[in-house]
């Protein structure tokens with residue numbers, strides 16, 4: 001199966017080339033020619049790695065199944081939950097804990113796998129990975145690509161826009177090939193600038209002259225998206241295994257959403273045959289997506305807020321472009337919409353198209369999220385992170401009639417300040433002590449990686465201006 005750009009159907013490449021490039025040269029995103037039907041029922045008793053290899057194999061036919069199997073086994077070996085995803089039952093809701101990987105956020109599912117896909121696609125070419133992050137992609141990408149041959153990685157995070165733990169995870173990253181920069185700006189600034197660098201022909205020529213190509217570890221890379229489809233299929237089958245639903249019975253899915261990658265993967269799973277009902281898109285106070293879903297108008301002219309769910313502090317959600325592909329199909333139209341977004345900060349589509357895709361949206365304030373953390377902890381003893389809490393609040397606002405799969409995207413220990421407030425745990429100066437205090441109250445294990453960051457030396461300090469990003473990515477160029 002080939003991949004083509006959302007902005008031009010004639011711009012076709014193989015799966016390997018799509019992964020290697022990241023975004024398409026015309027600024028569009030690669031999408032599969034078709035979303036293949038998948039006999040998910042046959043995988044009821046498969047291990048996570050087996051399912052992953054099978055799903056990747058239908059999207060990425062130019063890789064050997066044996067290579068995908070071996071890669072999936074290596075990629076998911078370090079996940080601490082039995083079955084890779086952890087599960088927890090609440091009333092009418094199954095929480096799918098996607099944070100048991102090495103960096104304690106769901107990004108590990110794709111970013112532990114992507115280096116193998118990239119290595120298989122690069123065929124010896126040297127690649128420089130550029131990554132904009134709202135906090136979790138950066139660390140997960142660094143952990144995935146650390147000391148990978150023929151590869152180096154540059155990560156840009158909003159210096160004032162991530163939690164202390166998230167920041168330490170990135171600034172203490174080990175490895176010879178990693179480069180980490182705080183920027184004086186927000187995630188949208190980082191993402192917009194990285195996208196512009198991909199389209200900077202002079203820069204890319206200079207890279208090629210030095211034998212270096214650029215690629216992306218953001219969810220604009222199709223190699224990020226497809227591994228995320230796997231845990232939706234696996235989780236649906238888990239509900240069947242647990243007897244929560246019968247095979248074929250519909251369930252709703254709720255996803256705390258930022259760049260629209262995670263929830264889009266759920267929609268891909270539905271198109272492959274998995275019986276999902278409503279898709280509940282949960283947002284925080286930066287609720288550009290909620291408004292889009294309700295009106296068909298995507299409008300970035302609004303204030304940007306820093307919230308207690310920072311990984312969702314995003315106004316320009318890249319994967320909306322792939323969502324438009326599912327709805328509109330006409331690539332000239334998508335190009336027009338995206339040009340409109342770039343030039344005017346706004347575009348519009350008929351809202352009934354969104355409704356037909358069974359997408360609904362809700363948003364929550366920080367206070368509502370914190371109240372949910374407190375309520376769920378006090379009534380059930382279960383502790384959620386602030387992003388998961390926003391999703392939980394979205395489910396309650398929607399009033400789902402079906403069973404709901406709630407995608408829990410991060411460990412609560414990545415956001416200890418907010419969690420401590422919700423639990424009325426006293427906060428001192430010492431961040432590490434705060435993690436211990438939360439553990440005493442919640443009896444939930446602290447991911448080892450998060451304790452380790454307090455012991456490691458900080459390697460990357462300070463922050464750069466947005467217009468310095470173009471310069472730092474030229475490191476090692478021959479000019």
Ligand SMILES: *Cc1c(COP(=O)(O)O)cnc(C)c1O
Pocket residue numbers: 105106107135136137219256257258259260261262263311312387409410
């Ligand atoms: C990245 C992230 C999100 C948003 O996911 P998207 O795929 O960008 O929509 C939500 N929660 C957490 C904890 C994240 O790290």
